[in-house]
Amino acid sequence: MFKRKNLFKCLLAGLASLFLVSSILLNMEASAGSKGGTLTYGVKSKIESYDAHGANAYGVMHYIPQHYSTLVTFNWDNFPELKGDVAESWNVSKDGLTYTFKIRKGIKFHDGTPLTAKDVKATYDRLYNPPEGVRSARKNLFSSIGSIETPDDFTVVFKLKSVDGALLTGFGSPWNSIYSAKDIAKGPRWHAENINGTGPFRFVEHIQGKKWVAKRYEGYHFDDNYLDGTVGFAIKKIVNPMLGGQIMAEWRAAVPPVVKVLKEKMGDKVAFQTMPMLSFIMISLNTKFEPFKDKRVRHALTLCVDRYKGLPTLARLTWTAPQPAAALMPGSEFALPSNELEKLTGFGRDMAANRAKARALLKEAGHQNLKFKYSNRAVAHPYEQIAIFLIDQWKKCGVTVEQISSPTPKWVKMRRSGAFDVTIDFVSGFLPDPTVLLAKHVSKDRNPQNYSGYTDRKLDDLYEAQKKEPDPQKRKALIHEFIKHTTDLAWTIPMSFMNRTIALDKRVKGYKIAPSLVLNTDWRGVWIEE
Numbered sequence: 119m120f121k122r123k124n125l126f127k128c129l130l131a132g133l134a135s136l137f138l139v140s141s142i143l144l145n146m147e148a149s150a151g152s153k154g155g156t157l158t159y160g161v162k163s164k165i166e167s168y169d170a171h172g173a174n175a176y177g178v179m180h181y182i183p184q185h186y187s188t189l190v191t192f193n194w195d196n197f198p199e200l201k202g203d204v205a206e207s208w209n210v211s212k213d214g215l216t217y218t219f220k221i222r223k224g225i226k227f228h229d230g231t232p233l234t235a236k237d238v239k240a241t242y243d244r245l246y247n248p249p250e251g252v253r254s255a256r257k258n259l260f261s262s263i264g265s266i267e268t269p270d271d272f273t274v275v276f277k278l279k280s281v282d283g284a285l286l287t288g289f290g291s292p293w294n295s296i297y298s299a300k301d302i303a304k305g306p307r308w309h310a311e312n313i314n315g316t317g318p319f320r321f322v323e324h325i326q327g328k329k330w331v332a333k334r335y336e337g338y339h340f341d342d343n344y345l346d347g348t349v350g351f352a353i354k355k356i357v358n359p360m361l362g363g364q365i366m367a368e369w370r371a372a373v374p375p376v377v378k379v380l381k382e383k384m385g386d387k388v389a390f391q392t393m394p395m396l397s398f399i400m401i402s403l404n405t406k407f408e409p410f411k412d413k414r415v416r417h418a419l420t421l422c423v424d425r426y427k428g429l430p431t432l433a434r435l436t437w438t439a440p441q442p443a444a445a446l447m448p449g450s451e452f453a454l455p456s457n458e459l460e461k462l463t464g465f466g467r468d469m470a471a472n473r474a475k476a477r478a479l480l481k482e483a484g485h486q487n488l489k490f491k492y493s494n495r496a497v498a499h500p501y502e503q504i505a506i507f508l509i510d511q512w513k514k515c516g517v518t519v520e521q522i523s524s525p526t527p528k529w530v531k532m533r534r535s536g537a538f539d540v541t542i543d544f545v546s547g548f549l550p551d552p553t554v555l556l557a558k559h560v561s562k563d564r565n566p567q568n569y570s571g572y573t574d575r576k577l578d579d580l581y582e583a584q585k586k587e588p589d590p591q592k593r594k595a596l597i598h599e600f601i602k603h604t605t606d607l608a609w610t611i612p613m614s615f616m617n618r619t620i621a622l623d624k625r626v627k628g629y630k631i632a633p634s635l636v637l638n639t640d641w642r643g644v645w646i647e648e
Contacts, residue, residue, distance in 0.1 A: 151344040151628050155646030160353035160360075160368040162497055164327065166527040169309040170295045171245055172253030174546060174567060175526060179292055179636035180369050181330045181350055185228070186295035186315035186640075187339075189219060189238060189274075190286075194630045194638050198287050198549055204238065204296055204316070205274075210286065217276040217286065225339045227298050228313075228320045235268040240299035242266055242276070251306030258557050258565045259288050262585070280586050284553035291548050292636055318343030318642050327352050344628070344645040355498075356621065360384070366623035366646075370635050371395075371437045371616070373499050380621050387624050391631035395618040396547035398445065398555065399438060399504065401611040405571040407539045409488060414479040416608035418488075420464030421476035422515040427469070428507050429614050436500035439614045445545075445556055445601050447615055451590075452552050452597045462605045464612075476515045489518040493538040496523040500616070501542055533569045543569060543610065548634050552597050553585050559604045570609040577604060 163177030170182050190208070193199040202208075205219040225233040244252055246260035262282035267275040278285070301314055313321040316339070319332035333347040351365055356376050359365040361383055372380065372390075380388050403410045403419070410416055425442035433440035444462060446453040459465050466472055480486045492509065495501045501523075509519045519540075524532060532538055545558045557565055560581050561573040577600060584596040605612065620631055625647050632638040 151342060151643060151645040152647075153344045153645070154346055155344075155648065157345050157348045157367075157626065157641060157644060157646065158365045159348070159350050160356060160365040161330070161350050162353060162368070162370060164352070164526045166530050167310040168313055169253075170293050171248075171297075171309070172255050173293070174255050175530060176370060176546065176635050177526065179639050181324075182295065182313070183292045183640040184317055184319040184332055184348060185313050185321050186297075186317045187225070188292060188294050188296060189289045192290050192632075192637070194632060194643075197632060197637075198290070200287060200290055204233065208286075214281040214283075215278045217278070219274045219276075221272040221274060222339055223272060225316050226337050227316050228335060228337075229298075231298055231300060231314075233296070233298070233316055234271040235274045236271070237299045238274045238296060239266045239268050240302045241294070241297045244297070244302055245294060249306065253566060255567055256291070256293060256557070256565075258560060259284070259291075259554065261564075261582070280582075281588065282553070282585055283588065284549065284551040284585065287549055287551065288554070292639065293548070318640055319345070319348060322347070340642065342643045343641075344643070345641060348641055356380075357383075360388070360621060360623070366626050367620065367629075369620060369639060371499070371618045372621045373436050374434055374619075377619055377621065389622045389624050389626075390619055391622070391629075392617070392619040393631050393633055394439065394447070395437075395616045396447070396545075396550060396555070396634045397616045397618075398443065398545040398547065399500070399613040399616065400543050400545070401508065401613065402533075402541050402543040402570045403609055403611070404536060404539055404541075404569075405609065406536060407490065409483070409485045409490070410539075410609075412483045412485070413608060414483040415485050415488065417463050418476040418479040418483075418515065419512065419517070420608055420611045421472040421479070422517070423464060423508065423511045423611065423613075424469045424472075425465065425613070426467055428511065432500070432503055432507060433617070436503045437616050437618060438500050438504070439617050441614065442612070443614050444605055444612045445559070446552060446597070447550065447555075450550060452594050454598055454601055458598070462602065463608060464605070473515055480515065480517075486516060487518075488516070489520075490539040491520045491522055493529065493532055493541040494521055494523045495529045495542065496525050504542060504613070534566075536569070536571055538569075541569065546634065546636055548637055550633070553581075556581060556584075556597070556600060559600075559610070572607070572609045574603075574607060577607075 161177050161180045165177045187204045189205050190200045191203040193201050206222045208219045210217055221235050245254050246263045248254040262278045262280050264279040265277045318338045320335045322331040322333055324330045330350040334343050353359050356368045357379055430440040432438045441448050494505045505521050512519055547555050560578050562568040562571050580596055580600040584593050587593040627647050628643040628645050
């Protein structure tokens, strides 16, 4: 009753005509792994912290998960089916209010400390009820948890305040690294600067701006950590490091022009895997910027953007999807159908009418000469292309925009502190469930990742109601009302989801692409064929 098993399969089926879900299958022989070799890969993003609980940047997820375990994880051959990690088994009560996990015996942290149920409890206490000084970026996903009990050293019991259909799969999130209770007691900043997990690879060193080194953990509780180690190199572009043999992969995405070059230059020495991605691009408007306090101004900005003409063009240049979306993947179970989507502000197809209305709204609000600063992330794809597109679109409505690009750490701090007028933003989803994908839009005091900073209790109530609703049709109605309301508020300007293609040196085996760039990045099952 409380499980939603077929959502992702429906999502992919609905998008089959729009996306290529393909791969060179020679990269997927997970059962044929042999030990040895070092996986080298590139990461374009600097990271501001080692603490996955409070992080949101993808770079964290390309370094950190290999060092940690989660309570459960996913079966990459049948996502989002769960399989055990720290937990060897689990049970959900008939009323959906009690989740009981049995913890594997014999697991040890990299410092030799045995893992017990107390470590799992301390981790989830930190996630759902963070103490002062701890940032839990996704704490609202655990708002249904009432208490956590440990009746013995290898049993953890979660008592829920209300039914939550997304909670079980939510336990598989790679952001939920299991920390040692001993380390948590060292203070709120310890995990931002130190690493001690139970994952397949031990941390060796991090030289900021150069490389991240890990080696196989011989005491790992599974036998699929085949690699001798991994080295992640800080890179700016993919092509030259791939052609020169410095890296074997870059896990974020290769844009269409890069894919073309790699195919031409590397021939049969490179393989590609492609999949639609659960990462949603949107633009956040700051509640503190005076002109945006008038909803007419916010509506004008979204009305100016020609999504239907612009997004297909962007998709040929970068890894945005060619069709517009409002919070959920087009064609998925709970998404608005296209005829309903086109009724929302900014999604109408008559751009002449849209822009005429936008100019009229700006004039009516006294901001016909609107100027603001657009704070961007200094990463080429897709940030630079989206910025160029949006600035041109707003110019057509008489709006003047100054772009300010900042390195990732500075950009992250800027968003968190609210030191911007307008900034690019995104939902980095790890599940196709609306509870995950809509969480970004709830009030600031419910979700610290609401960078616009607004409070809207109607959204909060709708979000909680859909999370608890077991009837799919009733839940869909609540979700549609949520999407319509957040689009009308227009504190965020919805754009599109993304497509993901990764390039792999053909010697890399056993890796299977996932529908998010933060998923399947612990390098379990990956091996090198020499």
